[in-house]
Amino acid sequence: MLSVKNINKKFGSLVVAQDVALELPRGVRHALIGPNGAGKTTLINLITGMLAADAGRITLGGEDITGLSPEARVRRGLARTFQINTLFPQLTALESVALAVLERDGHAHNWWRGLGRFGAEVDEAASILRSLNLQKQLRRSTRELAYGEQRLLEIALALATRPRVLLLDEPAAGVPKDESPELFAAIAGLSNALTVLFIEHDMDVVFRFASRIHVMVGGRLLVEGTPDDIARDPRVREVYLGKSFG
């Protein structure tokens, strides 16, 4: 579904992505792991166009999206969430998600009709929030939501763009360890047609929810495989010195 070919990026002399190639087949749950500073978030920024790559090619569903703006990539079905909450503090949960739906359907340029006339879009936003168990928080402003609820709203905003590929940057960042399986259960419950890549540090979660794992170290993709392959790989063991897998 998503194919990344030989992406390169330097900040001055610092190489943050070197010949990164990535294939994400449709419907598969991928995990992207690696030590801090390996370039995982940078890779998401490169794929989504929030950072311009120095070289390389990105295709989505066969279409070359390398030169497109971030918003154009979103409109073609490539959505992301942020490691640090990047939400609309004073909008309600429903307003935030409805905004994303309205943008997707091309209604957000409309300044002459009241929001009340867009009932279908608002209903869709409500049902997305309901699917993530946020039905009780529809009319509360984002900044009043509990932290875990804000993490779910991050995902709701991305889902509202109706993505084909969803990139989740540490969806459970900052969530207490015993609550993160709940959050990943919500991710596991997403449609099978959706291709998902998530960055996560908790190996229990990674091995439980991913069917393909990509390991990144120092701006390069070290290895890619099934959880069993990765658990057995000596190079991965070396990177995560002393950590036990599986």
Add this chain to the structure above:
Amino acid sequence: MANADVKPLEVVFWLATLLPFVLAPNYLSLASQIAITALFALSLDLILGYAGIVSLGHAAFFGFGAYTAGLIAKHCWAEPISALFISGVFSGILGYALSHVVVRFRHLALIMLTLGFGLLLHEAANSASALTGGADGLQGFRVPAVLGFKFDLYGATAYAYALVVLFLCFLVSRRVIHSPFGLALRGIRENATRMPAIGAPTRAHLRKAYTIAAAMAGIAGALLTHTTSTVSLETLSFGRSADVLVILILGGAGRLYGGIVGAILYMVARDQFSGINPQYWYFWIGLLLVAVVMFLPNGILGGLSAFRKKHQ
């Protein structure tokens, strides 16, 4: 969703704008100035209060509209409604042209840029004295009547004219605010980083908001021309840009009524203080501004709504 229903308080407010006709017939000229300033502040609210674009040069559009209306009245025809419309369109076109530059910048650069555009236009009008009258202003024309109502000495027609235009532009603003586009503007104000990540064309939204705000400011400028039969360089001045910013912040930005409440307060205060102490009246305005920003960071309307929430 933001509630778009008309509230009883709003009806009361707009009915109260008719009171000057009965209670203060000697102050109708002031009332029309207030209505014009309120419209100018309302236009700034669209970009500052809703989209979060700070501008220190918004008078550029006000003055451009004022001069357009003046030139039409002097060289073409005296009928004001069509001139009002054309002035709005021209200012809107100017706003659209400048918006391509403005939306690329944020924060301090944006403030300096808008300030720079404002100064450029001011000096351009100053030096093009053959067209604009330069420092003496544009004179020698008169707009005798609007829709058959003669402009009178007391300003009754002027106030009625300004009030009706303010009300119509307010309805447009209200509609914009409660539309999907208005929601998108609030999204940009709340988090400009997230907007592209939900597929929003942020710059296109901002260009449109800037254009609408410029057109509305131009209409306000044209109103001033029609009700005073003169255009001065002051319409383009930095002082006017700064005043309207102060007015909006006093009243409460991003609240639709903030500009109107701010304009009433500011203009009445200026009228009263300058009567008592003509040289130093800015001292009192300064004091008011400091007090409001320190104790009511969301302006007077923001303070009132916080007070209401607390006591509910």
